[in-house]
Amino acid sequence: MNPTAQRPQTLLDKVWGRHQITEVVGEYLLYSDYLLLHEGARHAFDAMLETGRTVHRPHQVLACADHYVQTHHRSAGVQAIADLSVRGMLERFERNAKAYGLPYFGSFHPQQGIMHVVAPELGLTQPGLLIVGADSHTTTHGAFGCLAFGVGASDALHVLATQSLWMRKPKIMRISVEGALSRHVTAKDLVLTLITHIGAEAGIGHIIEFAGSAVRAMSMEGRMTLCNMAVEAGALSGLVSPDQITFDYLHGCQYAPKDADWDQAVAYWKGLVSDEDAHYDHEVTVDAASIAPSVTWGTHLHQTAVIDAVVPDPQNFAVGEARDDVESALQYMGLTPGTPLTSIPIDRVFIGSCTNSRIEDLRAAAAIARQGKAVVPAWVVPGSMTVKRQAEAEGLDRLFIEAGFEWHDAGCSMCTAINGDHLAEWERCASTSNRNFVGRQGRNGRTHILSPAMAAAAALTGRLTDIRSFG
Amino acid sequence: MDSFISWTAIAAPLDIPSIDTNQICPTRFNKRAKGAAFDTVLFHDLRFTPQDAEQPNFILNRDPYRRAGIIVAERNFGCGSSRESAVYALLAFGIRALVAPSFGEIFYTNCLKNSVLPVVLDDAICARIRNQLHDSAGAEITVDLQRQVVRDATGADHPFDIHPLRRQCLLDGLDDVSLTERYADASAAFERQYRQEFPWLTKPGNYPPGSS
Numbered sequence: 108m109n110p111t112a113q114r115p116q117t118l119l120d121k122v123w124g125r126h127q128i129t130e131v132v133g134e135y136l137l138y139s140d141y142l143l144l145h146e147g148a149r150h151a152f153d154a155m156l157e158t159g160r161t162v163h164r165p166h167q168v169l170a171c172a173d174h175y176v177q178t179h180h181r182s183a184g185v186q187a188i189a190d191l192s193v194r195g196m197l198e199r200f201e202r203n204a205k206a207y208g209l210p211y212f213g214s215f216h217p218q219q220g221i222m223h224v225v226a227p228e229l230g231l232t233q234p235g236l237l238i239v240g241a242d243s244h245t246t247t248h249g250a251f252g253c254l255a256f257g258v259g260a261s262d263a264l265h266v267l268a269t270q271s272l273w274m275r276k277p278k279i280m281r282i283s284v285e286g287a288l289s290r291h292v293t294a295k296d297l298v299l300t301l302i303t304h305i306g307a308e309a310g311i312g313h314i315i316e317f318a319g320s321a322v323r324a325m326s327m328e329g330r331m332t333l334c335n336m337a338v339e340a341g342a343l344s345g346l347v348s349p350d351q352i353t354f355d356y357l358h359g360c361q362y363a364p365k366d367a368d369w370d371q372a373v374a375y376w377k378g379l380v381s382d383e384d385a386h387y388d389h390e391v392t393v394d395a396a397s398i399a400p401s402v403t404w405g406t407h408l409h410q411t412a413v414i415d416a417v418v419p420d421p422q423n424f425a426v427g428e429a430r431d432d433v434e435s436a437l438q439y440m441g442l443t444p445g446t447p448l449t450s451i452p453i454d455r456v457f458i459g460s461c462t463n464s465r466i467e468d469l470r471a472a473a474a475i476a477r478q479g480k481a482v483v484p485a486w487v488v489p490g491s492m493t494v495k496r497q498a499e500a501e502g503l504d505r506l507f508i509e510a511g512f513e514w515h516d517a518g519c520s521m522c523t524a525i526n527g528d529h530l531a532e533w534e535r536c537a538s539t540s541n542r543n544f545v546g547r548q549g550r551n552g553r554t555h556i557l558s559p560a561m562a563a564a565a566a567l568t569g570r571l572t573d574i575r576s577f578g
Numbered sequence: 579m580d581s582f583i584s585w586t587a588i589a590a591p592l593d594i595p596s597i598d599t600n601q602i603c604p605t606r607f608n609k610r611a612k613g614a615a616f617d618t619v620l621f622h623d624l625r626f627t628p629q630d631a632e633q634p635n636f637i638l639n640r641d642p643y644r645r646a647g648i649i650v651a652e653r654n655f656g657c658g659s660s661r662e663s664a665v666y667a668l669l670a671f672g673i674r675a676l677v678a679p680s681f682g683e684i685f686y687t688n689c690l691k692n693s694v695l696p697v698v699l700d701d702a703i704c705a706r707i708r709n710q711l712h713d714s715a716g717a718e719i720t721v722d723l724q725r726q727v728v729r730d731a732t733g734a735d736h737p738f739d740i741h742p743l744r745r746q747c748l749l750d751g752l753d754d755v756s757l758t759e760r761y762a763d764a765s766a767a768f769e770r771q772y773r774q775e776f777p778w779l780t781k782p783g784n785y786p787p788g789s790s
């Protein structure tokens with residue numbers, strides 16, 4: 108008998124336990140409900156071919172073209188893509204997906220989009236599941252109370268071949284955000300602030316469960332933004348226990364359970380909460396009211412400040428590593444200490460990525476965009492074609508276009524800059540994506556990470572802007 | 579998978595914290611097939627100018643570090659993207675072992691699955707080894723998995739932890755799929771029961787159709 112069964116359990120314990128096939132000295136073989144793949148999975152497919160293996164459960168693999176797809180002039184077809192290596196990745200992915208009979212969401216599928224947007228909106232991401240993705244932001248799906256994390260090609264191959272993978276059990280950290288977020292403060296500001304507080308390595312070896320009244324009040328979109336960026340705190344994943352907001356989001360989704368199955372599923376899902384007195388390895392409590400609109404100024408995510416602050420002075424950091432970090436970040440970013448963040452001019456704006464490209468994000472950005480005209484190139488790249496259609500049904504595309512924003516097809520686009528959309532050298536971008544790392548949006552490109560509304564505001568003013576100065 | 583027992587090589591000290599996988603292997607090189615095509619990819623944008631000239635002050639462009647087989651790094655090495663190509667780039671350069679105070683989680687796993695050994699040692703010990711290496715360029719160190727120690731440039735041993743199953747897989751050169759095949763019966767039984775317990779997951783209409 109398992110002695111842990113009597114102990115109060117965390118949500119992690121419950122989901123983990125349900126997927127445990129076997130244990131070998133503290134390493135577990137876990138059953139995986141879904142594997143998510145994008146075009147970058149070529150090395151996993153190469154290895155499949157080399158080893159002559161077959162896919163164990165093709166229907167539990169989702170092949171989503173998102174990284175290399177074109178987000179404008181797509182209707183010209185894949186053969187119109189000038190960069191043959193990009194075109195080759197798309198064609199190779201389609202060949203592989205079809206060769207193994209995988210559900211395939213290619214460039215022209217009406218539900219195409221970023222895998223972390225598509226799986227939830229189709230109702231495939233459900234509480235209690237274990238989802239593995241060949242992509243680090245698979246943590247996004249933890250917003251539904253499932254265990255979801257990114258893996259490399261070797262583990263992706265393993266899941267393809269066996270629908271399972273080997274894992275050590277992570278520790279669990281709970282971050283409770285209590286109280287209410289202020290107006291104009293979003294899940295993005297919250298998660299940037301959390302990473303800055305706890306550090307970009309605090310999560311290593313952990314899963315972070317987000318809890319507290321501010322998280323309970325948050326939409327699924329907000330929870331996805333939070334869990335999406337848990338990986339940027341070093342965590343294996345983020346986790347939010349499911350509740351009525353989760354069930355309402357899933358109800359009626361294409362692949363969610365229906366009728367009597369729905370009732371049975373909800374009854375199970377309702378049990379997916381941490382028991383009272385469950386043990387956490389770390390606990391952090393945050394006052395929601397203390398969070399303000401924020402933006403990154405450096406080349407790592409903990410290099411974040413509130414928008415009305417100034418560029419930090421390296422002299423205020425301890426001699427050695429801490430000071431060197433700030434100095435090298437400021438040098439790359441081309442910023443002078445003491446400069447008010449709101450006076451930093453930007454060259455372009457990117458609204459998109461699996462962090463902030465869902466309908467709620469586009470609504471927030473459009474509400475600002477409609478108040479003026481973009482003075483720098485500003486792109487809106489919806490997370491999926493489904494989001495795009497919904498936004499068009501709501502008239503958001505018109506608001507954006509009239510305000511001088513570009514309205515694109517769905518994909519990762521300038522978040523990771525491998526489909527041909529990238530910053531020019533030393534261009535400065537206000538971006539709703541998730542990584543401000545050196546070269547992330549193009550070689551020597553400079554990235555300031557912020558919320559969708561703040562990105563739209565920056566487009567209208569041509570500089571980083573305090574959203575609180577808008578109505 | 580190649581086995582890993584012990585590895586002695588010139589070690590390069592890298593003092594920059596939080597080097598993400600995009601620095602180790604810039605995104606545009608992900609498209610390449612694993613293998614020799616990755617030889618110039620490692621730290622590409624730090625190693626080469628946009629015109630593809632070598633950056634003379636980058637450590638791996640200096641002798642004797644061109645022949646380095648180990649990197650002693652800073653905190654959070656390999657954070658960021660899950661791309662396994664970061665490990666292919668290390669392998670193509672000839673790096674078989676890494677020593678650092680902490681590693682990006684997915685990167686750490688990816689290393690183990692390619693027979694590259696990532697060793698976690700204390701911050702202070704890593705700093706001490708990096709200093710030794712700066713003082714005596716080209717010094718060799720040993721990462722000994724059998725004995726679970728790193729022997730530094732002065733001959734001092736530093737024990738490290740590694741999960742026993744991972745250690746055994748590396749020593750035996752056993753890949754995960756082969757390991758899992760030993761549990762085929764347990765896996766099949768588990769899946770049968772799982773599908774009974776959550777019938778809605780596998781009901782036709784509740785998952786997208788396959789392609790052909």
Ligand code: SF4
Nearest residue numbers: 244460461519522523
């Ligand atoms: S949008 Fe960016 S972070 Fe998200 S999956 Fe695509 S490339 Fe990765």
